[in-house]
Amino acid sequence: MSRQSSPRAPEQLTGQAPVPRINNGTVPPRTDAGAIRYARFLPATDAEGPGRRAALWLQGCSIRCPGCFNPHLWADRGAALVPTGDFAAGLVDQAIAGGSEGLTLLGGEPFEQAAASAVVARSFRDAGLSVMTFTGYHHRDLKRWAEEREDIAGLLAATDLLADGPYLQDRPDLQRPWIGSTNQGLTALTSRYRDLLKDVGTQPDRIEIRVAPDGTIGLNGWASDDQLDALLADLGTRADRPGSGSAAADRPRSGRSTASGRTFVPTITPRPVPADTRSGETP
Template sequence: MTIRMQPDYRLSIAQIVPRTEAEGPGVRFALWFQGCPLRCPGCCNPEMLPFEGGTPMALGEIVRQMGQGLESHGIEGITLLGGEPLAHAPGAAALARAAREIGLSVMVFTGYTLEEARQMPDTAVAELLAHTDILVDGPYVREQPDSTRRWIGSTNQRVHFLSERYRADDPCWRQPNTLEIRLREGELAVNGFPARSAVGLWRRPPWRTPRDP
């Protein structure tokens, strides 16, 4: 079941934010995959639904950026979003494994439920789950917005602690939601709640400009 990939294996990436405090506990490296087979009404990232487009990036380059994030920004983990991470399971699993190997935690947002994920025949999905600390599951339901739980889009979505690294009573879950706005090369970048459900993510891929915020 172990997913080992060549460093030049390419992942389809919609966006990377190398340092964010708006996509999970602490300071994190956040990555959005390009492509999702689901169609939640009101999806805030419609431009990330097609599997075409995005930017192909080598696994080794992303892992290098994660390591740089640890050294330069003291990130405590990575967050995988989409698009749909489970639809990119081999690459997502390889990233999660690499993150764990350098001591980073892994948080994943998926539109599938945990039960659905566990029934998927793709062994890479199981590998991804095995290297995930926090899984936020279930489709986004526009009619059920969640105004109380940090980082969570709708009330049907559940937070699963798949390792001992985090707990539901950690103080981070009781802090207010965070919205980050960056100005980079004359364009605005927005991420974090309520961007996930209301504003939408801004679209210029920041990884093309290696200068961090």
């Protein structure tokens, strides 16, 4: 059981984003494992950790790092809320069918749904697959909280590779894959990826683009500002960010992403093609 204390404002860390501290009232514990809030699932991607992996973006994050690429995943609203058990089993089946070696949990903040996230993670581990978890909290704090929070302890125990720490937009990491800023850690919690970390700098960053049947375009992974400008400038309007429709929201953002790593999930609705530029039509 978690200790109760009176709410207080998040602590301001020098040179870092304001990071709420669990158990002080700023992040109410969500110890119910029966349901999980999520925004997106990919059964197979090569951009969200080592090898081909499934990726699950959780909805909801109280850390809210400045420069986060996933502000649309901060609030609880806009999420699918589903029963955890059957959902987890279905994800495992899809991941195996997609040829994935494991699952990456990101968001949003997986440790703010630690109980439900642990159920999903254990389902993958029980199937012989690996788990990578991104978090904006520090590993040292998670270990301390885990002494009193079974849900946090459970998610740590079901994680093979942990990327931890808040994203700092003024400290971009240009050397390591998957990680957004130089303050963030990458730790093997089991032996599964321990050898990989010895030469992690040789792993490439990737960006993936998917076009849905309705024409909307989804991206995940990481790319530079110039690369994103070239890819997205003429495609249309970002539909997933608060305030979409404004001039600022209409211009695709780039740069590093969320406290949960170099990941972003824009959805872009293509602009209609003028009649005089459509294939087979003349003015």
